[in-house]
Amino acid sequence: MTFSIPGFADADGHYRGVLQLSEHSQLVFGVRIAGDEVTFDSPNQGLFNHAPTEFELSNEALSLYDAGMSLRFDAKFEQRQLVGQFRQGSERAEAIPLTLQRLSAEDLASLSYEGQYVGQLQISRQQSLPLRLNLARVTQAIAPSGFIATLDSPAQQSFGIPITRVEINAEQLSFESQLLGARFVGDYQQVNDRDGYTGTFTQGREFELRLQREDGHSAVAQYRSPELGQHGGALAKLTATGEQQWQLETEYFGDHDAQVQYEIGSVTKPMVALILAQLVSAEQVALDTPLAHFFTGADPSITLARLATHTSGLPRLPANLFITANPRNPYAHFDLAALQSILAATPVSSNQQIPDYSYSNYAYGALGEALAIAAQSDLNSLFETWVFNPANMGNSTLALTGLSLPDLSQGHDASGEQVPHWQFDALAGAGAVVSTLPDMVAYVRYLMTLQADNDAAMTQMMTPQLRIADCCEQALGWILQTDDDGATFAMHSGQTGGFNSFVGFYLDGSAALVYLGNQAYDHTQNLRRQLIQLRQTSLSATAE
Numbered sequence: 001m002t003f004s005i006p007g008f009a010d011a012d013g014h015y016r017g018v019l020q021l022s023e024h025s026q027l028v029f030g031v032r033i034a035g036d037e038v039t040f041d042s043p044n045q046g047l048f049n050h051a052p053t054e055f056e057l058s059n060e061a062l063s064l065y066d067a068g069m070s071l072r073f074d075a076k077f078e079q080r081q082l083v084g085q086f087r088q089g090s091e092r093a094e095a096i097p098l099t100l101q102r103l104s105a106e107d108l109a110s111l112s113y114e115g116q117y118v119g120q121l122q123i124s125r126q127q128s129l130p131l132r133l134n135l136a137r138v139t140q141a142i143a144p145s146g147f148i149a150t151l152d153s154p155a156q157q158s159f160g161i162p163i164t165r166v167e168i169n170a171e172q173l174s175f176e177s178q179l180l181g182a183r184f185v186g187d188y189q190q191v192n193d194r195d196g197y198t199g200t201f202t203q204g205r206e207f208e209l210r211l212q213r214e215d216g217h218s219a220v221a222q223y224r225s226p227e228l229g230q231h232g233g234a235l236a237k238l239t240a241t242g243e244q245q246w247q248l249e250t251e252y253f254g255d256h257d258a259q260v261q262y263e264i265g266s267v268t269k270p271m272v273a274l275i276l277a278q279l280v281s282a283e284q285v286a287l288d289t290p291l292a293h294f295f296t297g298a299d300p301s302i303t304l305a306r307l308a309t310h311t312s313g314l315p316r317l318p319a320n321l322f323i324t325a326n327p328r329n330p331y332a333h334f335d336l337a338a339l340q341s342i343l344a345a346t347p348v349s350s351n352q353q354i355p356d357y358s359y360s361n362y363a364y365g366a367l368g369e370a371l372a373i374a375a376q377s378d379l380n381s382l383f384e385t386w387v388f389n390p391a392n393m394g395n396s397t398l399a400l401t402g403l404s405l406p407d408l409s410q411g412h413d414a415s416g417e418q419v420p421h422w423q424f425d426a427l428a429g430a431g432a433v434v435s436t437l438p439d440m441v442a443y444v445r446y447l448m449t450l451q452a453d454n455d456a457a458m459t460q461m462m463t464p465q466l467r468i469a470d471c472c473e474q475a476l477g478w479i480l481q482t483d484d485d486g487a488t489f490a491m492h493s494g495q496t497g498g499f500n501s502f503v504g505f506y507l508d509g510s511a512a513l514v515y516l517g518n519q520a521y522d523h524t525q526n527l528r529r530q531l532i533q534l535r536q537t538s539l540s541a542t543a544e
Helices: 105-109 218-222 265-281 304-308 336-344 361-374 379-388 437-452 456-462 524-543
Strands: 013-022 025-034 037-042 047-050 054-057 061-066 071-078 081-088 096-102 115-122 128-137 147-153 158-162 165-168 172-177 182-188 196-203 205-213 233-242 245-253 433-435 479-482 488-495 500-506 511-517
Touching (some): 025 061, 025 096, 025 147, 037 061, 071 096, 128 205, 147 165, 182 205, 233 437, 233 524, 245 437, 265 304, 265 361, 265 379, 265 433, 265 456, 265 488, 265 500, 304 361, 336 361, 361 379, 433 437, 437 511, 488 524, 511 524
Antiparallel strands (some): 013 096, 025 037, 037 047, 061 071, 081 096, 115 128, 115 205, 128 147, 147 158, 165 172, 172 182, 182 196, 196 205, 233 245, 233 511, 479 488, 488 500, 500 511
């Protein structure tokens, strides 16, 4: 239901501002007021004219709330601005200061350029890499060109790559990304009645690229999200029945069973963090050990702890990954020599006192290899020693380049198309584990048992290291969040080109949830809610 108090005519208009989430992450947020109607936009994410669940509007202030996105914006009118605070997540989520400026007539005239532009980067005659440019209009007081842009590379699971400079008009589109060391210059060209820009994308060498405007904003609203387990998958729920005892409920989708393996993607990262914590307890490494101790030329400010908490300053992906990557299997070629080379060429700006948070597959790939060097072993052996064997995970392994995995299910992209499996070399720590539902349940039981026993490595891993702006705290590997009852749970999700996963468990051992699916669509918010509800239902049943 929408609640409103009619505003005054001078409040009507489009308002835009920038949410600076970290040094390398920002989103444009906007509000449109037309009489007694209010909608909001998130142009970088393809969301336009979205009606909030409820809002209040007066001639002094605006407050809006959207239940589906768990976001709230409260602001006061000050001249041609809305000055307020943005919050997303639980009521205890940290509020982010946000000022929205009203778009001028000149700004509004340029709104026609706003939107998403998609294209295929022609790497070779046989290979192409899909890219999407997200273009948002703001005032020139925010950005000199009047536009802010981000770049997505969906096949490489890289989203929101910041664009340093962007210019667009009726004749030409150009942009640069310092993070990628890349630039694009293209001339306007209409093909099949669709606007677009054809030109050259330069990153080390030149590639042909045509970016074509997606057909209107309605395409976003018409998109139907895939259902949980639409192409197969497995779900497990655990609820406590006694001290270190849990009741298990499982559900398999389609024709899947307990033998089917899944790519768990970034759920690999907390396993690497567990190895780190175990090696710290064994005094083989320390959290403040510099990465340069293992990789000559690496930035001296990068420590193992910073890699494990996404505060190293390393970008999401190494810049040299893009140049020769197969977009349908993007990590398979990236070996130790490539990692050593790019680490020596990647300076970072990282404040020693207040580190910036920036999620990084690159960082976890480097962390995994550093731990292997420290243990005078290889990463696969470390997983066997510190994770798979003690947790009784007999059907889990790393999907290393060249390895055949006959029990690995067929993966699907977000649209339902079948896609190849992913393989890893030197970036295996970022997401190479394949596993089954019984193995992942055994893993969660193992972690909850370690937690109950006050295991030193587990305590080290679960100690909060910093607060993440939107809702949560970052531990080593895990994200920690507190529900409305004050109970803390750990969670992590994962995604590859054809798979999605989620693991969450309460630190008091009261409930846990595991989902493994063979479609690349992020169900994290839904599964997080299921985990919270699972605990509440379990406690209610126990009380009765």
